Amino acid sequence: MADEYFVLVCDDVPHDVVLTDPGVRVMDVVQVVRRLTGLSLWRSKTLATRVPAVVLTCVPEEDAAAAVSALHDAGAQAETRERPEPYFPTR
Template identity: 60%
Template structure:
């Protein structure tokens, strides 16, 4: 019996949206977070106050970029971080 192995290649690795710094317009950023996550305004404000914090995870790159653009438009410092793949090595010891 012959065994075949298949390697799946994903063109779009999952990405995270990270709020690095809310800037001076915290309530504006909280409203954007509310729109992105569906959280209440109060919970969004609590999340924003915890920056740097993960806002969204596991998104396609295009969707993550749109979310980051919305956060930056509200005055925040945000970035897209690509999630490590299953075969990537962990942090150096």
């Protein structure tokens, strides 16, 4: 029994939100990153200026799309990426 693996199945594949370009309105993007992540202003600015940066990880597709839309509205370029399936080795 100790050698059994269990695979959790869920309907929604987790997504990451990746900031690819902060654009020209960097402080607006920093405010959006701060609102999305809950980080301090300094850490949000550091995250927004070092691109490509993963802003959110393992979020549902709807939340990722909303975050990307908020970043686009602030003038940034962002995208969602599906997280790859975990690899479970078998014998």
